[in-house]
Amino acid sequence: MLEITGLTHSYGPAGRARPALRDISLAVAGGELVSIVGPSGCGKSTLLRCVAGLIRPAAGTITLGGSPVERVPDGLAVVFQDYSRSLLPWLTVADNVALPLRRKRGSAPAAAGEADRTAGPARAGRRARREAARAALATVGLTSEGGRYPWQLSGGMQQRVAIARALACDPVLLLMDEPFGSVDAQTREDLEDLVLTVRGQRDITILLVTHDIDESVYVGDRVVVLTPGPGQVRADLRVSLPSPREQITTRQLPAFVQLRAEVGRLVRERETETGAHSERGAAGPVPGTEATAANTGTGQG
Amino acid sequence: MSTARIARHLGPAARYLAAAGRHLAPGGRHLTRWLVIAAAAGLWELWARAQQSPFFPPPSSILARLYHLWFAGPxxxxxxxxxxxxxxxxxxxxxxxxxxxxxxxxxxxxxxxxxxxxxxxxxxxxxxxxxxxxxxxxxxxxxxxxxxxxxxxxxxxxxxxxxxxxxxxxxxxxxxxxxxxxxxxxxxxxxxxxxxxxxxxxxxxxxxxxxxxxxxxxxxxxxxxxxxxxxxxxxxxxxxxxxxxxxxxxxxxxxxxxxxxxxxxxxxxxxxxxxxxxxxxxxxxxx
The missing domain is CATH 1.10.3720.10 (MetI-like)
Structure with missing residues (x-):
């Protein structure tokens, strides 16, 4: 359902652009949960932003459900890492969750259909939105927090609100950008299980970016490992762990331990290459001859 | 009253005001601020009455004028x-x-x-x-x-x-x-x-x-x-x-x-x- 071909992107002005992604190709089937893992600065977030249509890649194509992604596509929702900045502090939790439901009449949930419209479109819409927000909050276990403000909640609860907001618009593709990077370990495990539960209940495809190797294996059907920047696909591993997954027993399985070791090795492989990469990166703006010399230097050293 | 006696009387009051400013609840601190304003007005009153300057009438007559000019209506x-x-x-x-x-x-x-x-x-x-x-x-x-x-x-x-x-x-x-x-x-x-x-x-x-x-x-x-x-x-x-x-x-x-x-x-x-x-x-x- 999601098809990425030859995706390449770099930042900065044309002359001295800093490459972020190089020739990424990836196909994601409907209903899959794909973890994207890699060292920091490997372009994971850039990849997600390209898929979200937030940035236009320098080269390559992305198609979602057969149609090319040129701007933010329909049926897409995003959960950002920084929940405290992505939730609107001046709106209540319920209003935050209901906000994206006001986007387009067509994409509002089914309840706002033809039958209700005779009763006055604005009021029916509002009632349907409130109902959808309430249902989404129930999914993430925050039924009674709708009237509070985001800053009255803990970090984990705020990220639950962000997840509820994403689910409320009933997306086909959910993008999560290091969603649990800023919460404590216990909360992180709860949220990982929440994602797995949601995913079991709905027909939804999830792309989850993380720098946590354990997490990528625990939640994923597939783990895509990126190389250090500019990111390329280093490995695309299928996770064959039994469902439902459970924090303690799943992590004890030999298959889990083995896979996490393999992913860890693939992510860490950069350490031997990082020197060469950063040399090349730093030498980027200077003339080619010097860059070659620097490379040879590290090679010999 | 000698100045020394005045100082002896003012000393505890000043200490009280300072302590009130630090320790009282916000309401009390409010009170302290008003007391400071009242004290300043009082000093001005004493000074103006002593000076009898036509340019600096005492605050009491200013307030009375303020009241009669604008707030003595029906x-x-x-x-x-x-x-x-x-x-x-x-x-x-x-x-x-x-x-x-x-x-x-x-x-x-x-x-x-x-x-x-x-x-x-x-x-x-x-x-x-x-x-x-x-x-x-x-x-x-x-x-x-x-x-x-x-x-x-x-x-x-x-x-x-x-x-x-x-x-x-x-x-x-x-x-x-x-x-x-x-x-x-x-x-x-x-x-x-x-x-x-x-x-x-x-x-x-x-x-x-x-x-x-x-x-x-x-x-x-x-x-x-x-x-x-x-x-x-x-x-x-x-x-x-x-x-x-x-x-x-x-x-x-x-x-x-x-x-x-x-x-x-x-x-x-x-x-x-x-x-x-x-x-x-x-x-x-x-x-």
Missing amino acids: AAHLFLTPDATGNLLPSLGRILAGLAIAAVLGGAGGLALGRSRAGAAYLDAMLQFVRALPPVTLVPVFIAIFALGTPMEVATIAFGTIWPVLLNTADGASSLDPVLADTARAFRLPGWLRLVRLIIPAALPKFFAGLRLSVSLSLILMVFAELAGSSNGLGYEMNNAESSFNMTSLWAALVLIAILGNLLNAAELAAEHKLLAWHRNARQRRT
């Missing part, structure tokens, strides 16, 4: 005298009208400027140049355009107070958190919703910061515009009092203007307090 008129309704209300009306124009135009203009990178780039130098002009210098120009009277005074206040609102709002609108901007795009919020739910609330703290400056400016401009020539208002009363060497009335007008300034500030703070509760609380949580 209950049906909220105790306002004809002098008050004829001078205090026009001044207050001009301030509010000027501030309203500045808030609406400055707020809307600031939003437009803050959201339009190109507009800000083109206009910034010009706006900074015009803003550097002291607003009171335009009074002669406005007198020429509008002649003496309320339109001239309102124009002076509006023109002078628009800048803090405009530039602060533009700053607030342009510095929308990038994560929030991304959120709005990722959820494809339509433009009007972005404006009403994201950009305006995000710019509101800066808007109020500007408005606070404008409120104090508006008082200066009101008095100046009315001193320049007016047939009513507090500035007109001051002109009158000064030309008839009525120092007590002049001081009473000054005290009244100070009271007015404090009330306007309090009103602005109350509005800010109500509208920006989220801002205060969210900031407290984060730090």
Whole structure:
């Protein structure tokens, strides 16, 4: 359902652009949960932003459900890492969750259909939105927090609100950008299980970016490992762990331990290459001859 | 009473006041502040009575004049005298009208400027140049355009107070958190919703910061515009009092203007307090 071909992107002005992604190709089937893992600065977030249509890649194509992604596509929702900045502090939790439901009449949930419209479109819409927000909050276990403000909640609860907001618009593709990077370990495990539960209940495809190797294996059907920047696909591993997954027993399985070791090795492989990469990166703006010399230097050293 | 005895009596009182300021609940601290004001007024009273200077009448007679001039009216008129309704209300009306124009135009203009990178780039130098002009210098120009009277005074206040609102709002609108901007795009919020739910609330703290400056400016401009020539208002009363060497009335007008300034500030703070509760609380949580 999601098809990425030859995706390449770099930042900065044309002359001295800093490459972020190089020739990424990836196909994601409907209903899959794909973890994207890699060292920091490997372009994971850039990849997600390209898929979200937030940035236009320098080269390559992305198609979602057969149609090319040129701007933010329909049926897409995003959960950002920084929940405290992505939730609107001046709106209540319920209003935050209901906000994206006001986007387009067509994409509002089914309840706002033809039958209700005779009763006055604005009021029916509002009632349907409130109902959808309430249902989404129930999914993430925050039924009674709708009237509070985001800053009255803990970090984990705020990220639950962000997840509820994403689910409320009933997306086909959910993008999560290091969603649990800023919460404590216990909360992180709860949220990982929440994602797995949601995913079991709905027909939804999830792309989850993380720098946590354990997490990528625990939640994923597939783990895509990126190389250090500019990111390329280093490995695309299928996770064959039994469902439902459970924090303690799943992590004890030999298959889990083995896979996490393999992913860890693939992510860490950069350490031997990082020197060469950063040399090349730093030498980027200077003339080619010097860059070659620097490379040879590290090679010999 | 010898000075030593006075000092012995004042010592514990001063210590009490200092301790009250530090340890009492906010209400108590409020009381202390009023006590300080009362003490200052008392000292001024003693000094003025001792001096008998025609230029510095004692505060008690100033307050009495203040009361008789403006607040000794019938209950049906909220105790306002004809002098008050004829001078205090026009001044207050001009301030509010000027501030309203500045808030609406400055707020809307600031939003437009803050959201339009190109507009800000083109206009910034010009706006900074015009803003550097002291607003009171335009009074002669406005007198020429509008002649003496309320339109001239309102124009002076509006023109002078628009800048803090405009530039602060533009700053607030342009510095929308990038994560929030991304959120709005990722959820494809339509433009009007972005404006009403994201950009305006995000710019509101800066808007109020500007408005606070404008409120104090508006008082200066009101008095100046009315001193320049007016047939009513507090500035007109001051002109009158000064030309008839009525120092007590002049001081009473000054005290009244100070009271007015404090009330306007309090009103602005109350509005800010109500509208920006989220801002205060969210900031407290984060730090």
